[in-house]
Amino acid sequence: MKQLVEGFIQQLQHATEIGEKATVNFAPKKYSNIVIAGMGGSGIGGNLIQAYVSDKIEMPLVVNKGYDIPAFVGPDTLFIASSFSGNTEETLSGIREALAKGATLACVTSGGEVLRLSKENNFPHIIIPGDSEQPRACLGYSVVEMLYLLHYAGVLNVTFKTELAQTIALLEEQQSSMKVEASALANAFKGKLPILYAGVQFEPIAVRFQQQINENSKQLSHVNTFPEMNHNEIVGWLHPEPLFEMITVLYIRSAYDHERIRLRMDVSKKIFESKAGKVLEVQAQGSTFLEQAFSLIHIFDWVTVYLAELNNVSPNTIENINYVKGELAKV
Ligand SMILES: O=P(O)(O)OC[C@H]1O[C@H](O)[C@H](O)[C@@H](O)[C@@H]1O
Numbered sequence: 001m002k003q004l005v006e007g008f009i010q011q012l013q014h015a016t017e018i019g020e021k022a023t024v025n026f027a028p029k030k031y032s033n034i035v036i037a038g039m040g041g042s043g044i045g046g047n048l049i050q051a052y053v054s055d056k057i058e059m060p061l062v063v064n065k066g067y068d069i070p071a072f073v074g075p076d077t078l079f080i081a082s083s084f085s086g087n088t089e090e091t092l093s094g095i096r097e098a099l100a101k102g103a104t105l106a107c108v109t110s111g112g113e114v115l116r117l118s119k120e121n122n123f124p125h126i127i128i129p130g131d132s133e134q135p136r137a138c139l140g141y142s143v144v145e146m147l148y149l150l151h152y153a154g155v156l157n158v159t160f161k162t163e164l165a166q167t168i169a170l171l172e173e174q175q176s177s178m179k180v181e182a183s184a185l186a187n188a189f190k191g192k193l194p195i196l197y198a199g200v201q202f203e204p205i206a207v208r209f210q211q212q213i214n215e216n217s218k219q220l221s222h223v224n225t226f227p228e229m230n231h232n233e234i235v236g237w238l239h240p241e242p243l244f245e246m247i248t249v250l251y252i253r254s255a256y257d258h259e260r261i262r263l264r265m266d267v268s269k270k271i272f273e274s275k276a277g278k279v280l281e282v283q284a285q286g287s288t289f290l291e292q293a294f295s296l297i298h299i300f301d302w303v304t305v306y307l308a309e310l311n312n313v314s315p316n317t318i319e320n321i322n323y324v325k326g327e328l329a330k331v
Helices: 002-006 008-021 040-053 089-100 112-120 135-152 159-189 200-217 259-273 289-310 319-329
Strands: 033-037 061-064 077-083 104-109 125-127 193-199 222-226 247-253 278-283
Touching: 002 008, 002 289, 008 125, 008 135, 008 159, 008 289, 033 040, 033 089, 040 061, 040 077, 040 135, 040 200, 040 289, 077 089, 077 112, 077 135, 089 104, 089 112, 104 112, 104 135, 112 125, 125 135, 135 159, 135 200, 135 289, 159 247, 159 278, 159 289, 193 200, 193 259, 200 222, 200 247, 200 289, 222 259, 247 259, 259 278
Parallel strands: 033 061, 033 077, 077 104, 104 125, 193 222, 193 247, 247 278
Antiparallel strands: none
């Protein structure tokens, strides 16, 4: 996993090359809505795309993380499936339902049943390398190829390409400072319950961090967003008292946060400081959304690899997921 995190910049470069070279042909069409289907490390890519395009495209985009797809899916839907392995049962179920409803499909995958269905039903695919066997370490591939698919489908303009190039340059610049910051955060999370708070637009980045803490570091973590948490969770900061000392709160801040969100975060911080063991902050670097998102994702990936070392666990294994999949396969 460490090598895969180390290779993240190369992954973004390679993903861009794959996207540029892909031969993807969509029949010209005006879509009414977009659905992205995917689970886990692939599904979170859908949430990132959703946050990224929210001020860029005018139709609704929904991320589907289950077996059934929304009733609105039909011939005017662009349905993008993202599955690293191509064999995730929820994503496959969504593809079959979308095919039955006459949607326009496309997919990002390294192979498996998703690729087979794409060939059989003649819908576009972009193939990503499957040799790492670690879906969550391939987020760069899935996000970049989905951006290209949206572009080839005529719903996203080319500015994402400039932003990707800027992102790669920023990550190169930050390579060593990032590891120092990540190591300090890992130490602050060791033996603690990390509670991650972000502005709503950066929810996917906070959730991705939580998922990586879970899968790589084998540790629990919790996420919430501003302003929503100001309307419920903040009241819960009274019990259970013995837990508070074990909590490290991390504020994930971005220049994209609405000014009222910034104010809410400042005001609320006093409450957490009076209760939690520690309250820390990270500030997203870079000017564009993709720069900010990917530089945070990259530093957080490093945190989870370092935290795995501190927890004395392998970041590669996912025993509990394999157990559940094994039991499901018997039925
Ligand atoms: O990208 P996929 O192959 O569809 O996998 C989606 C998810 O499936 C499994 O649960 C894996 O263990 C996760 O790490 C992965 O993110």
